[in-house]
Amino acid sequence: MRGPDDDLSLLVDAARAAGVIALRYWRQDPQSWEKPDDAGPVTEADLAVNDELQRHLTGMRPDYGWLSEESEADPARLDARRCFIIDPIDGTRAFIAGQEGFSHSLAVAEGDRIVAAVVYLPVSGRCYTAAADGPAQLNGQPITPSDAGIDGASVLTYRAASDAVHWRGGMVPGFTREFRPSLAWRLCLAAEGRFDAALSLRAAWEWDIAAGSLIAERAGAAVTDRRGHRMRFNSPRAMVDGLIVAGPRLHGELLDALQS
Structure with a gap:
């Protein structure tokens, strides 16, 4: 049976491929519009990344559920043992403005817990990764939070x-x-x-x-x-x-x- 590390490798490859697609549109005046119900903006790049991620990830894991900001809700995901949880482009307003601080956020849930995760910033090449049984890393190096207190944090x-x-x-x-x-x-x-x-x-x-x-x-x-x-x-x-x-x-x- 596949473990979190197998899914993590899949997510890393998918996130890097998403970055290639996103950068084709970045600072190229992509078409954008507002979603209904004040749900924020979306661009043609969001949809192109989403389509490629869904095609690739569900093709590799057809038994996994799918939950994405840019896909129609699929109630079948609730019965799946594992489920992809995806934001094709997180920080769409920054993307539209030509700023660097947007990311691709990819995760796998098993039950109600996340077991594999990647956050990738394609402009800077920062790739954060973690699996449920391993360390959190940035570009292959372990990371840790600060030990600050509340005053001055x-x-x-x-x-x-x-x-x-x-x-x-x-x-x-x-x-x-x-x-x-x-x-x-x-x-x-x-x-x-x-x-x-x-x-x-x-x-x-x-x-x-x-x-x-x-x-x-x-x-x-x-x-x-x-x-x-x-x-x-x-x-x-x-x-x-x-x-x-x-x-x-x-x-x-x-x-x-x-x-x-």
């Missing part, structure tokens, strides 16, 4: 997370807020200690965080939803209730400081 999050309403007693901790366009990349940046934490108090789509969550976990970070519960994937709604990703010390301090 660099936290990757959006502006509204600094509103007093979210924090116990209205006291916003003394962290420094930073931002990067790809949510998958934010989790990886926390995993490698370039930033101290990634935080979202909004519900997050599984395809944005599935790969990054395993990479951070295998790096040694504490990885939970915003209320401190273990993340579960391949769910009917395909959403997780926010996220806190940080070294164990900072994770605990953020969780204690948040409104329950």
